[in-house]
Amino acid sequence: MEEARRVISVIVLNEASVLSRISGLFAGRGYNIDSLTVAPIPDSKYSRITIVTAGSVRVIEQIIKQLHKLIPVLKVYEHADLVEKEMAMVKIPLGESISDVEALAHAYNGKIVNVSSDTLIVMVADEPHRVGHFLEAIKRFHPKEIVRSGSVALER
Amino acid sequence: MQISGAQMVIEALIAEQVEVVFGYPGGAIMNVYDEIYKQKGFQHILVRHEQAAVHAAEGYSKVSGKVGVAMITSGPGFTNAITGIADAYMDSIPLVVISGQVPMSLVGTDAFQEIDAVGISRPCTKHNYLVTDASDLARVLKEAFYLARSGRPGPVHVDIPKDVTAQIANFDYSKDVEIETYKPTVKGNVRQIKKAIEAIAAAKRPLLYLGGGIVNANAADLVREFSKITQIPAVETFMARGVLHHADPLLISMLGMHGSYAANMAMSETDLIIGLGARFDDRVTGKLSEFAKHAQIIHVDIDPASISKIVNAHFPIVGDVKSVLETMIPLAKEQIDPTRYDAWHKTIANFNKLHPLGYSEEGDRIKPQWVVERIGQLLGEDANISTDVGQHQMWTAQFYPFSRPRQWISSGGLGTMGFGFPAALGVKRADPKRVSINITGDGSILMNIQELMTAVEYDLPVVNVILNNNFLGMVRQWQTMFYDKRHSATDLSLQPDFVKLSESFGGIGYRVTTKEEFDAALKDAVEKKVVAIIDVVVNRFENVLPMVPAGGSLFNMMLEYKEK
Ligand SMILES: Cc1cc2nc3c(=O)[nH]c(=O)nc-3n(C[C@H](O)[C@H](O)[C@H](O)COP(=O)(O)OP(=O)(O)OC[C@H]3O[C@@H](n4cnc5c(N)ncnc54)[C@H](O)[C@@H]3O)c2cc1C
Ligand SMILES: Cc1ncc(C[n+]2csc(CCOP(=O)(O)OP(=O)(O)O)c2C)c(N)n1
Ligand SMILES: [Mg+2]
Numbered sequence: 033m034e035e036a037r038r039v040i041s042v043i044v045l046n047e048a049s050v051l052s053r054i055s056g057l058f059a060g061r062g063y064n065i066d067s068l069t070v071a072p073i074p075d076s077k078y079s080r081i082t083i084v085t086a087g088s089v090r091v092i093e094q095i096i097k098q099l100h101k102l103i104p105v106l107k108v109y110e111h112a113d114l115v116e117k118e119m120a121m122v123k124i125p126l127g128e129s130i131s132d133v134e135a136l137a138h139a140y141n142g143k144i145v146n147v148s149s150d151t152l153i154v155m156v157a158d159e160p161h162r163v164g165h166f167l168e169a170i171k172r173f174h175p176k177e178i179v180r181s182g183s184v185a186l187e188r
Numbered sequence: 189m190q191i192s193g194a195q196m197v198i199e200a201l202i203a204e205q206v207e208v209v210f211g212y213p214g215g216a217i218m219n220v221y222d223e224i225y226k227q228k229g230f231q232h233i234l235v236r237h238e239q240a241a242v243h244a245a246e247g248y249s250k251v252s253g254k255v256g257v258a259m260i261t262s263g264p265g266f267t268n269a270i271t272g273i274a275d276a277y278m279d280s281i282p283l284v285v286i287s288g289q290v291p292m293s294l295v296g297t298d299a300f301q302e303i304d305a306v307g308i309s310r311p312c313t314k315h316n317y318l319v320t321d322a323s324d325l326a327r328v329l330k331e332a333f334y335l336a337r338s339g340r341p342g343p344v345h346v347d348i349p350k351d352v353t354a355q356i357a358n359f360d361y362s363k364d365v366e367i368e369t370y371k372p373t374v375k376g377n378v379r380q381i382k383k384a385i386e387a388i389a390a391a392k393r394p395l396l397y398l399g400g401g402i403v404n405a406n407a408a409d410l411v412r413e414f415s416k417i418t419q420i421p422a423v424e425t426f427m428a429r430g431v432l433h434h435a436d437p438l439l440i441s442m443l444g445m446h447g448s449y450a451a452n453m454a455m456s457e458t459d460l461i462i463g464l465g466a467r468f469d470d471r472v473t474g475k476l477s478e479f480a481k482h483a484q485i486i487h488v489d490i491d492p493a494s495i496s497k498i499v500n501a502h503f504p505i506v507g508d509v510k511s512v513l514e515t516m517i518p519l520a521k522e523q524i525d526p527t528r529y530d531a532w533h534k535t536i537a538n539f540n541k542l543h544p545l546g547y548s549e550e551g552d553r554i555k556p557q558w559v560v561e562r563i564g565q566l567l568g569e570d571a572n573i574s575t576d577v578g579q580h581q582m583w584t585a586q587f588y589p590f591s592r593p594r595q596w597i598s599s600g601g602l603g604t605m606g607f608g609f610p611a612a613l614g615v616k617r618a619d620p621k622r623v624s625i626n627i628t629g630d631g632s633i634l635m636n637i638q639e640l641m642t643a644v645e646y647d648l649p650v651v652n653v654i655l656n657n658n659f660l661g662m663v664r665q666w667q668t669m670f671y672d673k674r675h676s677a678t679d680l681s682l683q684p685d686f687v688k689l690s691e692s693f694g695g696i697g698y699r700v701t702t703k704e705e706f707d708a709a710l711k712d713a714v715e716k717k718v719v720a721i722i723d724v725v726v727n728r729f730e731n732v733l734p735m736v737p738a739g740g741s742l743f744n745m746m747l748e749y750k751e752k
Pocket of ligand 1: 278279280339340341398399400401402404405424425426427428442443444445446447464465466467468469471472488489490491494507508509510577578582599600601602603604
């Protein structure tokens with residue numbers, strides 16, 4: 033069966049153990065996690081977890097049901113029509129052309145966010161596949177460190 | 189009410205009308221044991237190994253339908269209990285397991301007898317809690333009991349650090365449980381149920397596929413009524429033995445790996461499976477791509493994750509099977525013509541005639557299957573039957589004449605050797621008027637043999653019947669059939685004297701080599717009302733048949749095995 037990339041949002045009670053329940057479920061049942069982000073939902077006792085995974089229709093259906101089965105899980109959405117964004121930061125040695133870096137970042141909805149004595153940090157926020165393109169393109173500036181945030185998503 | 193955490197545990201258990209706790213003390217749980225000493229609300233049964241505490245609670249729960257309770261200490265006490273917890277999880281048995289933990293100030297320091305208990309129990313419980321403040325205890329314990337018994341039941345583990353059991357806080361158990369993230373669906377969707385009834389009315393060869401969920405839902409009476417008014421034949425899973433009376437003409441038999449030929453053929457030929465509280469386990473389906481190829485599937489289950497997990501359901505109905513049947517029965521009366529399936533009954537009768545479930549006698553040698561049948565003849569409905577795991581377990585599932593639900597207590601999902609004896613103790617505690625029989629193997633019985641002491645101390649006269657083949661028989665059978673008779677590490681020729689073993693604990697024992705001796709021993713053991721071991725010497729190389737070899741399809745059963 034065809035493995036498709038899926039984005040799932042899970043609304044959970046803010047409890048100490050909840051993330052381990054979710055990651056344990058994925059590990060124990062052999063589901064993969066491409067990325068996972070989590071942060072509290074403002075002014076509520078819930079957090080929102082965004083999980084990017086891949087699997088056949090049947091596997092995704094099981095993942096959603098198994099997530100639902102966890103006691104502290106309030107809602108599970110599988111996104112079809114969504115806006116999805118990811119952030120990345122890249123540390124680059126000074127000496128490269130700052131304006132070239134800046135222009136590249138700009139094309140991917142980003143900018144230089146920090147300059148120190150020997151490095152600068154550039155940040156972009158865009159669709160995950162575009163972030164991937166950016167990280168390809170930035171290679172020629174000899175990045176020293178790269179960090180990706182993982183996806184967050186909202187239904188349209 | 190301002191009381192200590194330990195007192196809260198006692199108050200909660202009493203409020204839940206718990207009548208017995210199976211447990212074993214130790215450092216981290218001592219505050220609670222001190223309160224147990226002072227109270228009179230429930231009995232505490234000191235088992236002799238923590239695994240047995242959980243199995244006993246399982247047996248108690250299975251027979252009584254109530255939540256079973258086990259209590260253990262931190263570290264090794266907890267890890268000893270985990271097999272029982274996993275067993276209850278696989279078989280959906282409602283338990284509350286309370287463990288002590290090192291004090292909060294030491295949690296995370298690799299303290300003496302510290303282990304991450306909730307980390308270990310997470311994948312094998314319905315839910316678990318680490319209680320960090322005594323003011324949470326009332327809510328947590330009340331939720332634990334509620335979660336254990338509602339929806340798809342299961343074990344809930346509550347881990348309580350020692351300082352929390354000493355802490356004084358407010359205790360109010362009167363608040364209703366309110367978990368906004370947990371709302372199991374009880375009532376099935378009526379439109380979906382109507383469609384299912386139409387499908388049944390249109391089917392030619394429908395088949396009831398009965399599972400353990402019916403026992404849990406106390407819905408056996410309704411299933412009996414439904415099958416009677418519709419005249420639809422039925423197969424039972426291993427977990428559903430006793431849902432229909434063994435003599436019910438509509439009951440074909442157990443299906444699956446060691447099910448009957450007729451049951452498996454019916455499953456292969458049906459055009460409509462009516463699955464009630466059954467989860468299409470791999471022991472039942474055999475090779476999936478060949479499973480019930482001609483069938484549409486109605487699947488009633490309280491757990492949405494059970495539906496379309498293994499096979500796709502055409503009519504998924506999420507809900508409590510009892511409630512769903514209450515809706516189905518009046519519709520069935522109106523719409524289903526019970527004479528419609530006459531040809532189908534004839535087909536099934538033919539399957540039955542072709543290869544009935546049976547075994548052959550061999551001179552004076554006692555056949556293990558005979559022992560099971562004989563217990564059935566002598567005790568029948570008056571006994572509750574537990575087993576361990578192995579060949580003896582399968583023979584019991586095949587040959588015991590079960591007549592009511594909750595008569596049958598066996599470890600299906602995890603297949604835990606060592607389950608039978610402690611479970612039978614819990615069974616006896618729950619239903620003292622009936623005889624509690626544990627049909628066991630010479631391998632399995634040694635895995636919780638220390639419980640002879642518990643049985644004597646608390647006057648729980650379980651009768652253990654060992655079908656002694658001097659082998660880890662089930663594994664030996666596979667080695668004979670699929671490993672060219674290389675009987676690697678399965679020969680149990682070296683054995684204790686089971687009679688003396690039982691006597692040394694204060695029980696009684698019998699060594700039996702003839703049928704007459706068996707009858708006499710069983711009669712005597714039942715009358716004497718002390719824990720007993722009846723060590724029955726049976727045919728060493730008997731195989732459990734028929735059999736669907738692992739990965740094979742249901743309609744391709746091995747009906748007999750000829751030595752090569
Ligand atoms: C050596 C060995 C051999 C075995 N061979 C066989 C074999 O040949 N045949 C066989 O059948 N089994 C066999 N088993 C047992 C097997 O492993 C499974 O335990 C068993 O098949 C599961 O039975 P079940 O489908 O009835 O599910 P259970 O484990 O009893 O699950 C119950 C289902 O009902 C649902 N449910 C619970 N409560 C409700 C409710 N109130 N309303 C609606 N639904 C509810 C649950 O969500 C679950 O899906 C064997 C086991 C061993 C150890
Ligand atoms: C705790 C545990 N360990 C190992 C097994 C694997 N196993 C399944 S059946 C069996 C043999 C059981 O032997 P016995 O109790 O003598 O029963 P018999 O099959 O001979 O009737 C074994 C080792 C198991 N199910 N449980
Ligand atoms: Mg044996």
